Amino acid sequence: MISVSNLSPATALPLDQLLTRADLWRGATPIAVSPAPTCGTGFASLDAQLPGGGWPRGQITEVLAAEGGAGGRGGGAGELSLLTPALARITQAVGKLVVIFPLQCPWRMHAPAWAGAGVATGAMLLVRPQNLRDMLWAAVQSARCPGVGAVLCWLDARVPVNSLRRLQVAAGEGGGCLFVVRPAACRTIPSPAPLRLAVQAQGPELLIELIKRRGLPAGLPLRLRTRSFFTGQEEVDALVRADTGTARPAALIGA
Amino acid sequence: MLWCVLTPAPPDPQRSSAPDTPASPSVPIVPIAPEVGGWPALACWAGNYTSQVSLELAVPALSFEISGSLRLFGGQGALLARIREELPVTPQPLNLAVAPVARGALWLARAGDQRVYEDLSGMRAALCQVPLSVLPWPLSVQERLRGFGFRRLGDLIDLPRAALATRIGRPRVLDLARALGELADPLPWFQFPQRFVQSLELPAPVNSAPALLFAARRLVSALTGWLAVRMASASVLHWQIAHGRGQPPTCLPLHFSEPVHTPARIERVLKEALDRLPLPAPALELWLTVAQVQAQDARTQTLFAGGAGASAETGLAELIDRLHARLGVAAVSALACQADHRPERASVEGPLTDKGAGVIPYPQVGAGNTAIARPLCLFDTPVALAEHQGRPWRGGALQLLAGPERIESGWWDGDDAVRDYFIAQDRQRCWLWVFRSGGSAPRWFLHGLFS
Numbered sequence: 001m002i003s004v005s006n007l008s009p010a011t012a013l014p015l016d017q018l019l020t021r022a023d024l025w026r027g028a029t030p031i032a033v034s035p036a037p038t039c040g041t042g043f044a045s046l047d048a049q050l051p052g053g054g055w056p057r058g059q060i061t062e063v064l065a066a067e068g069g070a071g072g073r074g075g076g077a078g079e080l081s082l083l084t085p086a087l088a089r090i091t092q093a094v095g096k097l098v099v100i101f102p103l104q105c106p107w108r109m110h111a112p113a114w115a116g117a118g119v120a121t122g123a124m125l126l127v128r129p130q131n132l133r134d135m136l137w138a139a140v141q142s143a144r145c146p147g148v149g150a151v152l153c154w155l156d157a158r159v160p161v162n163s164l165r166r167l168q169v170a171a172g173e174g175g176g177c178l179f180v181v182r183p184a185a186c187r188t189i190p191s192p193a194p195l196r197l198a199v200q201a202q203g204p205e206l207l208i209e210l211i212k213r214r215g216l217p218a219g220l221p222l223r224l225r226t227r228s229f230f231t232g233q234e235e236v237d238a239l240v241r242a243d244t245g246t247a248r249p250a251a252l253i254g255a
Numbered sequence: 256m257l258w259c260v261l262t263p264a265p266p267d268p269q270r271s272s273a274p275d276t277p278a279s280p281s282v283p284i285v286p287i288a289p290e291v292g293g294w295p296a297l298a299c300w301a302g303n304y305t306s307q308v309s310l311e312l313a314v315p316a317l318s319f320e321i322s323g324s325l326r327l328f329g330g331q332g333a334l335l336a337r338i339r340e341e342l343p344v345t346p347q348p349l350n351l352a353v354a355p356v357a358r359g360a361l362w363l364a365r366a367g368d369q370r371v372y373e374d375l376s377g378m379r380a381a382l383c384q385v386p387l388s389v390l391p392w393p394l395s396v397q398e399r400l401r402g403f404g405f406r407r408l409g410d411l412i413d414l415p416r417a418a419l420a421t422r423i424g425r426p427r428v429l430d431l432a433r434a435l436g437e438l439a440d441p442l443p444w445f446q447f448p449q450r451f452v453q454s455l456e457l458p459a460p461v462n463s464a465p466a467l468l469f470a471a472r473r474l475v476s477a478l479t480g481w482l483a484v485r486m487a488s489a490s491v492l493h494w495q496i497a498h499g500r501g502q503p504p505t506c507l508p509l510h511f512s513e514p515v516h517t518p519a520r521i522e523r524v525l526k527e528a529l530d531r532l533p534l535p536a537p538a539l540e541l542w543l544t545v546a547q548v549q550a551q552d553a554r555t556q557t558l559f560a561g562g563a564g565a566s567a568e569t570g571l572a573e574l575i576d577r578l579h580a581r582l583g584v585a586a587v588s589a590l591a592c593q594a595d596h597r598p599e600r601a602s603v604e605g606p607l608t609d610k611g612a613g614v615i616p617y618p619q620v621g622a623g624n625t626a627i628a629r630p631l632c633l634f635d636t637p638v639a640l641a642e643h644q645g646r647p648w649r650g651g652a653l654q655l656l657a658g659p660e661r662i663e664s665g666w667w668d669g670d671d672a673v674r675d676y677f678i679a680q681d682r683q684r685c686w687l688w689v690f691r692s693g694g695s696a697p698r699w700f701l702h703g704l705f706s
Contacts, residue, residue, distance in 0.1 A: 077683075130582075
């Protein structure tokens with residue numbers, strides 16, 4: 001709060017100094033100035049939309065993604081490709097990356113893909129608890145640990161709000177980034193996370209909608225090209241169409 | 256020299272001998288039996304502060320010399336405060352006295368004087384006030400001194416020693432001279448055992464494992480003292496919980512990712528392990544055995560407070576230990592690439608190495624090569640997909656975005672793979688990695704998620 005006495009001519013601060021204050025709200029500023037440290041996302045257009053210009057450290061970032069065979073949990077919509085540039089930067093520095101996903105998940109982390117995205121796989125710690133309680137416990141312990149730079153955790157819609165709040169406190173103690181991936185259905189459930197995004201793949205692009213952020217609500221969804229490997233749509237269609245006649249891949253004939 | 260002496264308060268002989276006191280004459284007053292099993296553990300605990308420890312079981316008393324440790328622990332006040340705080344809770348309360356002479360400190364402790372005396376003159380003045388009844392002398396000698404009309408040690412100190420010796424015996428006079436610091440008083444040093452095997456009998460049967468933590472703390476503090484004296488650290492602790500009545504004991508081995516020697520780290524991991532330990536029967540006794548120790552890695556202390564690197568490293572090792580203790584060793588793993596073209600073999604999850612997040616030494620394939628499209632999540636077993644009009648089907652026809660990429664490998668080890676990989680998008684707009692297997696009847700499979 002700025003008291004009236006601060007604005008009296010005798011003690012008036014230069015306007016530039018006033019505007020940098022974190023507790024000053026300006027109607028025209030699109031996003032809040034975040035006093036908390038952040039970690040750049042690696043995408044300039046996304047950084048411009050986030051308070052502090054990056055993923056918040058010491059706070060939960062909730063990523064809502066469509067479910068792609070993960071059994072009720074989000075995942076598969078390209079949400080990790082959104083996070084990998086930041087994770088790569090964290091793991092290449094001193095911080096460890098703790099990845100917490102349920103034991104029942106039919107998939108596991110694929111090392112060459114992580115290494116290809118620049119993440120140091122040696123700095124990754126995979127934790128696969130059996131139940132939700134252990135998952136939350138592991139997430140809290142990891143988030144609180146000072147040696148951990150980032151925690152990535154898959155949670156489903158059943159997580160109580162209290163547990164998320166506890167996670168948020170733990171993240172504040174540890175000071176690392178805490179990314180929570182949840183299914184898109186959690187959108188309507190209130191969450192204590194200060195930053196929430198919904199992620200959806202659309203063709204070769206990723207559609208990112210900022211559901212919640214500090215400051216003014218965001219406008220239109222962002223389009224990011226997080227994956228660079230897509231060839232032209234027509235080429236693939238042509239290839240497959242050519243195959244259907246022979247009922248086996250053309251390239252396999254010689255094998 | 257500065258000696259700390261721990262001893263239980265002696266039974267009050269005034270009360271036991273005086274017939275006129277109403278203190279329950281029907282109940283025979285038993286001298287408090289020295290809890291022999293607990294004293295070696297207590298001596299090990301003293302190793303936390305000094306290596307000069309002497310244990311006298313006959314009295315019983317534990318003496319340890321701390322003048323050499325004052326600087327390490329930040330001064331006398333800080334060290335004594337720490338000793339008092341960390342003193343294990345014992346069934347009978349212990350008196351702690353501090354004086355320049357071990358025997359003098361013992362007598363002060365038996366008299367219940369818990370002040371700190373740094374010089375001989377101060378201790379001598381305090382000893383003058385000690386009642387004769389607390390001295391560990393035979394009852395006949397005590398009676399005789401009482402007959403002389405002596406009540407306090409001050410009455411004896413200035414008497415001619417030769418004459419006193421003819422009346423109460425030469426050993427007592429030598430005792431007196433040693434207590435006052437006039438004669439040297441060599442004490443037998445406590446021999447720290449080669450292997451750490453300590454037990455603790457629980458005062459009452461304990462039904463739930465988490466409740467054992469409090470009792471286990473005594474053994475942990477003994478262990479850390481023993482480790483400190485040997486300049487060692489342990490990475491495996493074997494706990495045994497005895498149940499009696501012919502029941503086999505419950506074993507609880509604790510594995511640490513790096514050798515430990517501090518009580519806080521041991522206790523935190525022990526707590527997680529005890530929380531998920533079922534007890535088949537009430538616990539009666541607790542055993543702690545350490546089979547192997549390693550030398551402590553001598554780490555220079557940082558000049559400035561808050562060495563961030565070291566604290567982060569130990570914090571991480573502790574996190575891994577606690578995850579192991581609660582979730583099991585198999586639930587925590589490291590990730591590494593392996594040189595194989597078959598995707599299911601290109602990634603290995605393995606146990607962590609000693610240094611925490613371990614790296615399995617193997618050539619890194621595809622590192623930095625973003626041209627190769629690999630999904631971040633790979634299915635354990637490929638999911639078979641239906642085919643409609645030559646297109647894979649998963650809740651709708653899949654839209655193929657990129658491909659094919661031919662992977663053909665493994666003909667030499669019997670696990671032959673001939674596959675054409677495509678990147679596809681399903682109706683929920685998830686990026687999938689699908690392949691069409693070769694062979695006589697090609698089929699579509701879902702193998703990964705481009706999360």
